[in-house]
Amino acid sequence: MDTAALLIIEVLNGISSLALTCAGLAIIFGMMRVINFAHGEFMMLGGYTTVVATNAGVNIWVSMLILSPLVVGVIGILAERFLIRFFYGRLVDTLIATWGLSLLLIGIVTSIFGNYITGVSAPMGNFSIGQYQLSVYRLVLIGLTVILFAGIYLAFTRTKLGLIARGTMQNADQAAALGISPPKVYMVTFGIGAALTGLAGGLLAPISQIIPTVGFTYVAQAFITVITAGTGAITGTIVASGVFGTVRQLVTYETTPIIGGVALLIVAVLLLRILPQGITGKIFRRSL
Amino acid sequence: MLAVSGLKTAYGRIPILHGIDLNVAEGEFVGILGHNGMGKTTLLKALIGLLRPTDGTIELNGQNITRMPAYKRNLSGVGYVPQGRDIFPNLSVVDNLKIAMAMHKVDEEKVLEEVLETFPRLKPLLDRAGRVLSGGEQQILALARCLCGGPSLLLLDEPTEGIQPSIVEEIIEILHSLRTSRNLTIVLVEQNLDFIASLSQRVHIIQRGQLVNEVSPDQLSDPDLVREFVGMGG
Numbered sequence: 237m238d239t240a241a242l243l244i245i246e247v248l249n250g251i252s253s254l255a256l257t258c259a260g261l262a263i264i265f266g267m268m269r270v271i272n273f274a275h276g277e278f279m280m281l282g283g284y285t286t287v288v289a290t291n292a293g294v295n296i297w298v299s300m301l302i303l304s305p306l307v308v309g310v311i312g313i314l315a316e317r318f319l320i321r322f323f324y325g326r327l328v329d330t331l332i333a334t335w336g337l338s339l340l341l342i343g344i345v346t347s348i349f350g351n352y353i354t355g356v357s358a359p360m361g362n363f364s365i366g367q368y369q370l371s372v373y374r375l376v377l378i379g380l381t382v383i384l385f386a387g388i389y390l391a392f393t394r395t396k397l398g399l400i401a402r403g404t405m406q407n408a409d410q411a412a413a414l415g416i417s418p419p420k421v422y423m424v425t426f427g428i429g430a431a432l433t434g435l436a437g438g439l440l441a442p443i444s445q446i447i448p449t450v451g452f453t454y455v456a457q458a459f460i461t462v463i464t465a466g467t468g469a470i471t472g473t474i475v476a477s478g479v480f481g482t483v484r485q486l487v488t489y490e491t492t493p494i495i496g497g498v499a500l501l502i503v504a505v506l507l508l509r510i511l512p513q514g515i516t517g518k519i520f521r522r523s524l
Numbered sequence: 525m526l527a528v529s530g531l532k533t534a535y536g537r538i539p540i541l542h543g544i545d546l547n548v549a550e551g552e553f554v555g556i557l558g559h560n561g562m563g564k565t566t567l568l569k570a571l572i573g574l575l576r577p578t579d580g581t582i583e584l585n586g587q588n589i590t591r592m593p594a595y596k597r598n599l600s601g602v603g604y605v606p607q608g609r610d611i612f613p614n615l616s617v618v619d620n621l622k623i624a625m626a627m628h629k630v631d632e633e634k635v636l637e638e639v640l641e642t643f644p645r646l647k648p649l650l651d652r653a654g655r656v657l658s659g660g661e662q663q664i665l666a667l668a669r670c671l672c673g674g675p676s677l678l679l680l681d682e683p684t685e686g687i688q689p690s691i692v693e694e695i696i697e698i699l700h701s702l703r704t705s706r707n708l709t710i711v712l713v714e715q716n717l718d719f720i721a722s723l724s725q726r727v728h729i730i731q732r733g734q735l736v737n738e739v740s741p742d743q744l745s746d747p748d749l750v751r752e753f754v755g756m757g758g
Contacts, residue, residue, distance in 0.1 A: 400626050414626075414669070415626070415627035417593070
């Protein structure tokens with residue numbers, strides 16, 4: 237019984253950390269079709285922001301929920317203005333440009349903080365299920381992920397800004413002919429995607445180790461999940477995170493984290509073989 | 525209202541328009557007739573600002589808008605209904621209308637009500653996704669969407685292309701009534717002779733990127749003239 241409860245929490249944890257990792261990419265790649273290879277580095281910067289601010293005495297919740305998204309959002313907007321906007325619609329060029337950005341960010345962070353593992357301890361202590369000790373923060377993280385995705389979904393479907401963004405992503409020229417400035421929409425949407433990535437980096441900082449190259453561990457799984465999500469970027473990412481998170485966590489429980497990661501990849505390959513348009517392409521057709 | 529002089533555009537290095545001169549007075553309804561590939565769509569795209577002119581000027585109400593981006597032109601009162609409709613496929617019909625008002629300072633509820641009164645055909649479709657509408661319904665929606673921004677100048681690109689005759693009739697009636705009720709100025713490009721003849725006050729013929737002739741709408745019923753001017757079977 238205790239083991240079952242523990243396993244359920246572990247699976248939910250796996251799903252929520254994967255979904256958090258993907259949230260910003262669901263917008264930047266899923267909606268905007270920009271291959272942001274620096275996605276992992278945006279998370280890393282969110283993580284460093286939380287670690288540095290918290291160690292400097294800022295309340296950890298303020299660091300995670302406000303500073304990390306703010307700092308990475310601003311960096312994202314700068315990257316969009318000075319680099320990415322010149323490559324819209326050119327997938328391969330964007331890939332190379334953002335790969336360069338990723339290396340640049342790793343270099344800058346390494347030269348400032350050194351190539352050491354840092355971190356911050358999770359707030360809120362532990363609770364126990366039978367003989368097992370679990371961190372309360374991990375439970376809170378599950379709830380925060382649900383709130384975050386509900387918020388993103390409502391923001392895109394129920395607000396004027398969301399409507400403008402969805403329309404512009406579907407047909408930028410037509411949006412322009414209706415009084416909307418596509419360059420501004422792209423800038424703001426990219427900034428929001430970056431801010432969400434920073435937020436994810438901040439929220440995951442207490443349960444992971446932070447080094448300048450930590451982005452590598454995020455970027456592959458994030459892209460696989462968002463590609464599997466298909467056209468309905470937000471709902472698809474939730475479903476894909478659900479499937480992959482469950483598989484990864486259950487296999488990890490039975491074997492090791494490495495085999496868990498391999499299992500995720502195998503399931504992704506199979507899924508994309510059956511559903512080349514992604515989960516939301518054929519069945520479960522959604523537009524967001 | 526609209527004054528175009530010496531307008532030239534190109535796709536890459538291939539020139540399409542070779543110096544267009546066109547004046548449209550307020551309240552006027554001007555047709556531009558021509559074959560595929562003569563530059564009709566290119567001309568309208570240059571007028572709304574989706575294509576950069578390589579030479580020449582465009583003035584709107586005396587203001588030079590040659591370098592103004594499309595969204596500012598729309599906010600200044602230029603409406604554009606593109607060829608192929610370009611409905612947002614994954615937005616609902618009502619969202620297709622709302623997005624056209626998003627950047628305009630208008631009372632959304634009131635404008636929506638007015639537009640649905642003009643286009644009652646859209647009322648039962650409001651929750652449908654744009655992509656599931658028929659061609660005719662999409663054309664009606666594209667027109668309604670454009671009017672949501674309250675334009676004073678309307679640019680229409682082949683609104684009859686591939687839609688059933690009953691809706692063509694409906695569009696003619698609506699445009700006629702709108703011209704008087706809203707004091708609209710309209711530039712229409714077409715290859716449908718009946719449609720352009722029943723709406724336009726004067727018709728320009730476009731050939732290979734140049735306006736070559738001006739004819740009156742009744743002349744379009746003369747097959748010999750049409751054949752001579754346009755090379756179209758009348």
